[in-house]
Amino acid sequence: MTFGKRLFDLGLALCLAPILLTLILVVLVTLAFTEGRPYFYVAERMKTPTQSFRLWKFRTMSVVAADSGVSGGNKAARVTRIGRILRKTRGDELPQLWNILKGDLSFVGPRAPLREYVERFPELYGEVLKSRPGATGLASLYYHRHEEWLLAQCDTPEQTDRVYCETCIPAKARLDLMYQRHQSVCFDAKLVWDTIKKVLS
Secondary structure (H helix, E strand, O other): OOHHHHHHHHHHHHHHHHHHHHHHHHHHHHHHHHOOOOOEEEEEEEOOOOOEEEEEEEOOEOOOOOOOOOOOHHHHHHEOHHHHHHHHHOHHHOOHHHHHHHOOOEEEOOOOOOHHHHHHOHHHHHHHOOOOOEEEOHHHHHOHHHHHHHHHOOOOHHHHHHHHHHHHHHHHHHHHHHHHHHOOHHHHHHHHHHHHHHHHO
């Protein structure tokens, strides 16, 4: 991560902190009264092909002992009532402010992938993860809804994995590499603003 990009992340995080911390508190209180503990979902993600970190999100699904892979239609029944709202508004990602402050994430970049997919597609993620993963980005803005729709049609873990690997990963990688070629502080600011507009709409 360049010095300019890190400075942009820290400056924006400090500017947005009063708003984001208020929203985090509101969600925590809502979860306390409606869903109960655990309030957070913490999972391993990769920030480079060899370095992992713990990504923080609000919990949106009922807890099961063993869970792996991306979420498809086979996991839809586990999404809670509040979880559906949080996912639709991306409110479940508010705790990622902590990851941004730590430097694990940038505000803008590719979505942080699971280790299993990085290990299965090392050449692809070797290129994608030359950029620090982000809370939003081209793929998040322009492919996320379509990806959700594709995975929602999947009824089994095997089908979800196949669709994700054969369709979603290559499509997101093309957008991530496009962002990588044109990355700048001004482009990051535009993508953050586009994300805010999309959430508010």
